[in-house]
Amino acid sequence: MKRFTWFNATALTLGFAFLYVPMIILIVYSFNSSKLVTVWAGFSTRWYGELLQNEEFLDAAWVTLKVAVMSSTIATVLGTMAALVLVRAGRFAGRTLFSGMIYAPLVMPEVITGLSLLLLFIGIGLERGVLTIVLAHTTFSMCYVSVVVSSRLVTFDRSLEEAALDLGCSPFEAFRLVTLPIIAPAVISGWLLAFTLSLDDLVIASFTTGPSATTLPIKIFSAVRLGVSPEINALSTLMIAVVTVGVIIASLVTKQAAIRQARDERMAERPA
Amino acid sequence: MAQTVFAPWNDPDEKPLIQFRGVTKRFGDFTAIDNLTQDIYAREFFALLGPSGCGKTTMMRMLAGFERPTEGQILIAGQDMSRVPPNKRAVNMMFQSYALFPHLSVWDNIAFGLKREGRDKDKIAARVEEMLRLTRLSKFAKRKPHQISGGQRQRVALARSLAKAPKLLLLDEPLGALDKKLRQDTQFELMDIQEKTGTTFVIVTHDQEEAMTVASRVAVMDEGQIIQVATPDQIYEAPNSVYVADFIGDVNIITGRAAPQGDKVAIRFAEGQPEIIGTTTKTFEPGQEIHFAIRPEKVAIDTEEPEDTPNKLRGKVLDIAYLGNISTYHVELPTGLIVKAQTANTRRISRRQITWEDTVWISWTDTAGVLLDR
Amino acid sequence: MRRAFLIAVPYLWLVALFLIPFVIVFKISLSDVALARPPYMPQLDLSAGWDGVKSFFAELDFENFAFLTTDDLYWKAYLSSLRIALISTALTLLVGYPIAYAMARAAPEWRPTLLMLVILPFWTSFLIRVYAWMGILSNEGLLNQFLLWLGAIDTPLTILNTNTAVYIGVVYTYLPFMILPIYSALERMDDSLLEAAEDLGCSRLSAFWLVTVPLSKNGIIAGCFLVFIPVIGEFVIPSLLGGSGTLMIGKVLWEEFFSNRDWPVASAVAIILLLILIIPIILFQRNEQKQREAEG
Numbered sequence: 001m002k003r004f005t006w007f008n009a010t011a012l013t014l015g016f017a018f019l020y021v022p023m024i025i026l027i028v029y030s031f032n033s034s035k036l037v038t039v040w041a042g043f044s045t046r047w048y049g050e051l052l053q054n055e056e057f058l059d060a061a062w063v064t065l066k067v068a069v070m071s072s073t074i075a076t077v078l079g080t081m082a083a084l085v086l087v088r089a090g091r092f093a094g095r096t097l098f099s100g101m102i103y104a105p106l107v108m109p110e111v112i113t114g115l116s117l118l119l120l121f122i123g124i125g126l127e128r129g130v131l132t133i134v135l136a137h138t139t140f141s142m143c144y145v146s147v148v149v150s151s152r153l154v155t156f157d158r159s160l161e162e163a164a165l166d167l168g169c170s171p172f173e174a175f176r177l178v179t180l181p182i183i184a185p186a187v188i189s190g191w192l193l194a195f196t197l198s199l200d201d202l203v204i205a206s207f208t209t210g211p212s213a214t215t216l217p218i219k220i221f222s223a224v225r226l227g228v229s230p231e232i233n234a235l236s237t238l239m240i241a242v243v244t245v246g247v248i249i250a251s252l253v254t255k256q257a258a259i260r261q262a263r264d265e266r267m268a269e270r271p272a
Numbered sequence: 273m274a275q276t277v278f279a280p281w282n283d284p285d286e287k288p289l290i291q292f293r294g295v296t297k298r299f300g301d302f303t304a305i306d307n308l309t310q311d312i313y314a315r316e317f318f319a320l321l322g323p324s325g326c327g328k329t330t331m332m333r334m335l336a337g338f339e340r341p342t343e344g345q346i347l348i349a350g351q352d353m354s355r356v357p358p359n360k361r362a363v364n365m366m367f368q369s370y371a372l373f374p375h376l377s378v379w380d381n382i383a384f385g386l387k388r389e390g391r392d393k394d395k396i397a398a399r400v401e402e403m404l405r406l407t408r409l410s411k412f413a414k415r416k417p418h419q420i421s422g423g424q425r426q427r428v429a430l431a432r433s434l435a436k437a438p439k440l441l442l443l444d445e446p447l448g449a450l451d452k453k454l455r456q457d458t459q460f461e462l463m464d465i466q467e468k469t470g471t472t473f474v475i476v477t478h479d480q481e482e483a484m485t486v487a488s489r490v491a492v493m494d495e496g497q498i499i500q501v502a503t504p505d506q507i508y509e510a511p512n513s514v515y516v517a518d519f520i521g522d523v524n525i526i527t528g529r530a531a532p533q534g535d536k537v538a539i540r541f542a543e544g545q546p547e548i549i550g551t552t553t554k555t556f557e558p559g560q561e562i563h564f565a566i567r568p569e570k571v572a573i574d575t576e577e578p579e580d581t582p583n584k585l586r587g588k589v590l591d592i593a594y595l596g597n598i599s600t601y602h603v604e605l606p607t608g609l610i611v612k613a614q615t616a617n618t619r620r621i622s623r624r625q626i627t628w629e630d631t632v633w634i635s636w637t638d639t640a641g642v643l644l645d646r
Numbered sequence: 647m648r649r650a651f652l653i654a655v656p657y658l659w660l661v662a663l664f665l666i667p668f669v670i671v672f673k674i675s676l677s678d679v680a681l682a683r684p685p686y687m688p689q690l691d692l693s694a695g696w697d698g699v700k701s702f703f704a705e706l707d708f709e710n711f712a713f714l715t716t717d718d719l720y721w722k723a724y725l726s727s728l729r730i731a732l733i734s735t736a737l738t739l740l741v742g743y744p745i746a747y748a749m750a751r752a753a754p755e756w757r758p759t760l761l762m763l764v765i766l767p768f769w770t771s772f773l774i775r776v777y778a779w780m781g782i783l784s785n786e787g788l789l790n791q792f793l794l795w796l797g798a799i800d801t802p803l804t805i806l807n808t809n810t811a812v813y814i815g816v817v818y819t820y821l822p823f824m825i826l827p828i829y830s831a832l833e834r835m836d837d838s839l840l841e842a843a844e845d846l847g848c849s850r851l852s853a854f855w856l857v858t859v860p861l862s863k864n865g866i867i868a869g870c871f872l873v874f875i876p877v878i879g880e881f882v883i884p885s886l887l888g889g890s891g892t893l894m895i896g897k898v899l900w901e902e903f904f905s906n907r908d909w910p911v912a913s914a915v916a917i918i919l920l921l922i923l924i925i926p927i928i929l930f931q932r933n934e935q936k937q938r939e940a941e942g
Contacts, residue, residue: 015745018741081655094657098656115903139659
């Protein structure tokens with residue numbers, strides 16, 4: 001018997017209002033025709049038009065997307081390897097250091113990660129730009145990927161892999177044909193996480209970028225430092241819309257898969 | 273010294289401890305308890321038996337105060353309980369999941385209820401020690417619930433619910449999580465503790481053997497109603513319906529038409545088969561539908577036609593289930609009806625002469641079965 | 647062979663891009679600032695051979711750390727970061743616990759949706775979520791407009807660019823990190839435990855304190871660390887919502903680096919920040935470990 005009382009109803013209403021009202025206000029005011037962001041002067045999509053004319057923002061968006069795709073893809077490969085090492089490789093020299101290096105970036109303040117990578121890039125004379133941001137993002141997001149994937153690997157039934165080996169697979173084939181398809185959902189959510197982290201990152205990108213590459217968060221940050229602007233509201237609305245649609249699609253896909261599986265199981269139980 | 277039989281329900285002067293008066297409980301459209309009236313007496317070990325969803329758990333939860341009746345009243349010691357919250361009732365419950373507090377030690381779990389009463393520390397300590405001794409848990413007092421075995425957890429739950437010396441102890445499937453051997457031992461332990469403490473126990477179970485073993489009275493429930501309340505032997509020997517007969521133990525049910533013959537009733541159940549003769553105190557109309565219920569162990573099986581018996585039928589052995597101490601024979605009558613007969617294996621296996629496909633005679637006396645109208 | 651490859655690739659990557667940079671930060675924190683490119687001394691001069699290495703190490707010192715203790719800007723910034731992190735963690739717990747509690751008590755078919763609603767903001771840009779409050783909290787912002795309209799205040803409140811705005815921003819952006827571990831602890835809790843507590847004489851409130859709170863303790867601890875640790879080094883929130891009076895070490899480090907171009911001092915600030923963080927991180931790890939053992 002779960003007790004759902006007025007207290008719980010109030011907590012949920014207020015809690016979710018707190019989480020969502022600011023974003024709703026942001027979205028509503030992106031359609032404000034006035035330049036003064038706090039005064040409502042009628043509906044308009046003017047700022048969206050201006051945003052699409054603004055080449056600086058478009059360039060920044062393109063750079064951000066490139067960085068996010070590259071870094072999250074590399075991070076997924078490296079992170080999955082790291083997860084396999086953590087869960088499967090047993091003992092080896094420097095294992096403690098290795099797991100330390102996996103977990104440390106998760107709690108490391110971004111300012112420190114950014115600073116240290118910048119000092120490295122300067123030290124080895126690497127020109128700062130898209131490449132250095134990709135390297136930086138890959139490094140911290142691979143740790144997130146490896147945490148996500150290794151939590152799935154821990155519960156993976158190894159006898160499945162052994163069965164594949166028994167049936168003539170090479171170890172790599174067993175991984176590719178059996179392990180990977182089964183852990184795929186975790187790998188995909190690892191990729192999504194890495195992608196989002198990269199899209200979102202301001203601090204590390206600010207440290208590791210050079211004049212040639214400006215990402216969207218850097219652009220937004222320098223704009224909003226000067227105050228609220230309707231163009232940023234429009235941009236924020238677009239970003240919120242993309243993420244919301246993405247999350248809803250992802251959850252529908254998972255739900256559909258769960259429903260299909262449940263139906264298949266029912267079908268299987270029915271006598272032929 | 274002759275021991276008086278414990279049967280307060282037969283004593284008109286005895287006041288019941290618990291009274292259900294026309295209690296109905298509905299959850300939305302679903303009626304869990306349907307206009308139920310029942311008395312339970314002090315010091316009873318009362319079992320609520322039935323399949324899942326029959327309303328037995330709801331009855332217990334209403335006694336504990338977690339549910340309120342939709343209609344009717346529940347009285348404990350003459351007091352209407354409908355406005356009394358669980359924490360103000362002299363009733364404690366042993367939960368099916370045991371509900372042991374995982375963050376507290378065995379000792380603190382047992383002391384939990386006592387501390388709420390605000391008794392002084394020495395008294396609490398003394399009472400906890402007493403409960404630990406009673407349930408043989410003294411060695412484990414400092415352990416956490418996840419550091420002890422299932423059987424020990426069960427005893428902690430029992431000790432915790434008994435610690436406040438409640439007037440009434442409710443046990444929700446108390447042995448359900450234990451394996452069979454442990455369950456049997458624990459059943460006797462429960463009875464022993466019930467006797468020592470003199471507490472009234474109400475137990476909910478779906479296991480008929482458990483109910484029969486521990487209870488002074490068993491209430492068989494179905495769809496929110498109590499079908500029969502009686503002592504275990506009466507429930508077994510004199511069920512009042514096919515439902516009860518079938519629910520408790522193994523039974524053969526033969527359905528036919530009644531033909532009353534003085535104090536006996538003949539049952540015609542199939543063309544070309546002899547009538548079955550049974551004895552009953554109930555009256556049956558001629559031609560009325562009647563169910564004859566007989567336990568397999570009361571059916572004799574022979575290779576040769578028995579003499580001097582009111583009921584005998586010929587059939588063929590279809591199956592033999594050897595259970596060690598007993599064997600059950602499935603005998604198919606020429607009508608296709610299968611009757612189970614049970615014999616005790618008092619001889620070694622090689623000496624028994626009945627085997628598959630043998631033609632045999634089954635027989636029983638005219639008082640061996642029960643005649644039922646529903 | 648294959649195993650060695652599997653280990654070597656992520657290992658070397660992390661050594662090259664995590665460990666070595668970190669060593670560099672440590673080294674630079676021991677150097678002196680210089681008007682050069684890169685702007686610090688000494689430089690390791692390998693062409694000078696062994697003498698170069700020796701003179702390099704000879705010039706390293708703890709001067710920057712000594713400087714941090716003499717200039718009260720820094721230790722005030724550390725203390726203020728700790729204070730802000732502590733207060734905002736407590737506020738987040740206060741806001742987050744009732745939400746997590748109500749979610750865990752909601753009907754099971756609702757819970758996945760509620761969970762998604764809590765996680766959804768996490769996927770949207772952190773920067774945007776902080777930015778959203780700028781328009782609400784400013785002097786002419788919506789909150790002040792609303793309060794003036796209600797008649798609750800006569801003159802606009804100054805909230806933006808104060809510590810209050812920082813607290814609001816932290817609670818808002820870190821709320822999911824507090825809710826999720828508490829929710830998962832509460833959701834796992836068997837309801838019959840509460841019934842057992844009531845059965846043994848607890849009122850609902852005392853059952854909450856004696857059973858629900860202790861059983862969600864690990865979730866509370868995890869949630870608090872998940873908020874506390876990153877907030878100490880937080881940069882975006884204090885620089886957008888905080889004022890000139892809001893001292894936080896992440897912001898100081900940023901300014902030291904980008905505005906003053908004093909890399910050695912920035913590195914020293916980073917090293918101290920890390921030393922401060924080690925304690926809560928170890929405590930957090932221990933809590934997680936304990937929880938795993940309790941479950942296993």
